[in-house]
Amino acid sequence: MERPEKQKKCPECGSGKLVRDYERAELVCAGCGFVIHDKIMDMGPEWRAFDQEQRERRGRVGAPMTFTIHDKGLSTMIDWRDRDSHGKDLTPKRRAQIYRLRKWQRRIRVSDATERNLAFALSEVDRMSSHLGLPRNVREAAAVIYRRAVEERLIRGRSIEGVAAAALYAACRECKVPRTLDEIADVSRVSKKEIGRSYRFIARELLIHLRPTSPTDYIPRFGSELGLSGEAQSKAIDLLKEATKKGLTSGRGPTGVAAAAIYIASVVSGERRTQRDVADVARVTEVTVRNRYKELCEKLGLEVEL
């Protein structure tokens, strides 16, 4: 795997100016805004991908491995009959020893049952992260959250996959690279509803208090997916700053607001994208893009000639 330091040029526009965004753990091209996430931290997949489409195509992580045969038949069970290998009765001393051994074997079994569950959950986190192209630090954060949930015994009555997905969702928000519940649900095996419920539960129990997602956090990703330049993206962020000041973002879905800002920015910077395209990457409808962008234009007193 290539060392991040050796990556000197942007694969998209060839510009040499790459900026590290430590907060989001991304490497960003200052010229065109292209985001090179997996170069900086991600030691996960061994393949290299230069954009989201490639990453999705090459992500060959499929359905989760089954851990049903936990030890592949290698475990030994101590016989319950108090006989030795010749069929003779054991001395009382031996019997006591065997009893203790059996007890310990039981204990070891449950402890590696929780280990297996943890391993399974973490492999789920990894699998989902690969699909979503998330950097390593987010996976780590998700793993930490999941481990805490295990320690606090919060998984009882909940599916491991649900909690794993919820932990990942929380981790994304914590690391300021938010993914929507829908996006998480797409790569998970459980429903959006269950992930949401699990998330709320563990967030409450683990006292994880996350500010509502800011539309700004979506700009680099959406911008990158639409191939927008860095200037266009900064433009969108400026717009959002203004909008936030005037309270235009509260109560609105952050993805919708982000989409509108991106759309306006794309138009004013001469890199126009259609409402359809913007709506698609933001996972909202054109109607929402329109409504938000009309609001933004009116309230910010913007003239956007088309």
Added chain:
DNA sequence: AAGACGAAAGTGGTTGA
């Protein structure tokens, strides 16, 4: 032909009694 616009009805989730 494609994109933008907007009206109207429908959906799922939150809130407050």
Added chain:
DNA sequence: TCAACAACTTTCGTCTT
């Protein structure tokens, strides 16, 4: 537990480029 509610979606017809 139920109904009201706001945000968002779906659908569809019209206008513009």
